[in-house]
Amino acid sequence: MSNDGLTAPDPAATDVVQPSSARDAAATLKRLSEEGLSTVVRGSGTKMDWGRPASKIDVMLDMRRLNRVLEHQHGDLTATIEAGATLRDVNDVLSRLGQGLPLDPPFADEATIGGILATNDSGPLRHRYGAPRDLVIGVQLATTDGELTKAGGKVVKNVAGYDLSRLIAGSFGSLAAIVSATFKLSPIPDASKTIRLAARDAAALAQIVRAVMSSQLDPMAFEVGAGPPGAGAPSSPGAPRLHALVRFASLAAAVDAQVAGATAALQPLAESVQVIEGYAERTLWRTHASQLWEKPGAIVRASWLPASIANVLDELPGDAELVGRGAVGAGLVRIGGDETEQARVIGALRHSPHFGNVVIRRGSPKLKTLVDVWGPQGDRGRLLAAMKRAFDPNGVLNAGRGPL
């Protein structure tokens, strides 16, 4: 779904191995490491083109046969899930008891639990529930020495030993293969409504961000956006290109009370206010997550201080599109133009005092020769390199795609 195929490895040159058990995965990884075969761990492949261009890949370790929900302890609000299960299938199972794993990263229908955790990827729900690293409470890993190891546990409160489940979050398959993971779950809220606010300019959007953050509103999601209005928006030409979405989810009466409170507080700051519910709301959120990826251009993940959103928007080129978490200060930016222009923009954002980390999510091989995918490592570089050597001494994992 994400793949434009631009940096996808040549499948003909690559063996595919599908482990049938956790033990099998560990034993396979040991063999591949001993033979020095370049190995990429994969799930559904929705993010296969992320990272630096892959060097030669000898073997794809395809985790999709390990796809069960091993345990759903609904009374404890936890579930242990194999890495190859898709988020959609998992949430189908969990929802039977009114619970869910509250994650909504891009490609949420196809993406696997292992891939989502390995990339620590998230979406609008991060506002309330955090990223995968905030929800994972235990992990089982297959390491290149053939061991099957666990860290963390199956209870939400646990400080015994090092939390390797957090270390693995964001490691992009560079350290070990995730075999299964235990997460804390959340009850699915009874009702939901979303307010869509159009902002006249960046300063007005910044005011909305400040107003929401300093209020006692408790939204489930709070998004800021710049660019062509998404579904559910006024589609007339000249419609404001800046907007915010505030989603409330709770008991129906509590949702209504918060929608009323939020509307009253935010109306004076916005050009228009629209309450969206039911089918239209579901469509809005589905489109919100995917529409950026359906258009051409490079996509970067960027972060900023939430209150400086006006400066952030001012520094983006006019045709750039931003979809982000208003109070977290993080999101995706789509950058148009040719690769030279994209590289120039990425370089400028990395130098800007208003942006934090800028990482290429989607970009052509040419772009990736012009500018590094990951950006500077700061003073963590030595530590990351040592960590990589400790887990993967033969350097077989992840085909040089990074981040370590």
Next chain:
Amino acid sequence: MDRAFLNSLRRIVGDAGVLEDRLDVITYECDGLAHLRQTPGAVVLPASAADVQAIVKLCARAQVPFVARGHGTGLSGGALPVAGGIVIAMSRLNRVLQIDIPNQRVTVEPGVTNLEITRQVAPYGCYYAPDPSSQQVCSIGGNVAENSGGAHCLKYGFTVHHVLGVEAVMPDGELIHLGGPVADTPGPDLLGLVIGSEGTLAIVTSITVRILRRPEAVQTLLAAFDTIEGGGGAVSDIIGAGIIPAAVEMMDSLAIRAAEAAVHPNFPDADTILIVELDGPQAEVAALFDVVVDICRRRGATTVEVATSDEHRARIWRGRKAAFAAMGRVSPNYYVQDGVVPRTRLPEVLNRIRDLEKRSGLRIGNVFHAGDGNLHPLICYDERIPGQSEQAVEVASEILRYCIDAGGSLTGEHGIGADKAEYMPSMFAAEDLALMQRVRAVFDPRGLCNPGKVFPTPRLCGEVPGPYRRHPAEAAGLADRM
């Protein structure tokens, strides 16, 4: 200790920054787990990250082990000194560096107390969420080391969910920055790894935390039950109804009586009490609170007392938070255990503990975070009776076995430290521990940074196994146990 080494330390922090006389270092012999003691070679008091770097570099060159210490309130011996090593006491790094209300971030040095952060931002209607019972005195650096929780972590999570970034000194003296005020540092979550590593990976020298806006409404109730099953059933039903309270705490009759004797919270005389707090938007809290009251009644609550004012709520919490210290009112000595079971296994494990109480003849008070299954059994004993101290230790370790049997954890918030290192093989396989050790060696190949903690090793010489003893500062009336 080697004179030249001590003189080098003095050149870094000045004469007043190095303590080596027995009387000066006595406070540093132990942390809140007073039965493990070790006299350090010296105590060093840095005033800046640069001082910490210089001290650690010196230790690395001279192969001297070092133990970072916050305010010494830890309950697992995580700050226990190492024989022949130094203690790096972080209490002078106690400045609030930046308060950024629009971005809801605060940057502090590690010696700032947990509650001080909330005090600083309270005028803006904000607070720092993790609230360990010792929050008035414990340091935020210690919270980072232990990944501290508190009564409200059921809804709000632990320290790791509220720390955005740290500056830290690596065991070779290099300064690193993990995370930061801006989100999404690419790569593995090294910050999440360091938080909760019990001072074995690095020494944190500044910390950026997230603060939260105070919720619109808070409602607290205290329900009394005749049986543990009644209270435990109510907890299950509340969670089963899709409600995540801000806090769910349980206390049994012994703990209730102790709290009553100590701080007079006016608790009912019951077998079990349950404290439930909901917070959030007014309309949500109001609606859910009715559901919770209803559940408690249906589960046979004999009384349901709803806090009618902030003072009333504070009184209920005072009773709960004083429960550990209050044990001193009903028993000459007591031992605090910290273990976790899956919430659904609570009634079963509590009944096992009650059987153990009968069998052992030692009274066991139970105070616990019922919402997340975090038990704090308080084992009462009298050290003047020969053999009872040892028996209390046996009882405490038996309870840990129940937790592991039920699929739980050795510790929910106090940490492994020196106290429980030997139990780690009951929860983790040899290869699990070997991988963690490999991670440790990535940070600290020389093994100088708080050695002897977290991982099982033979007892260090000078360590005296045994149950609770009064901390010297307590004996001198300088501190209270929280």
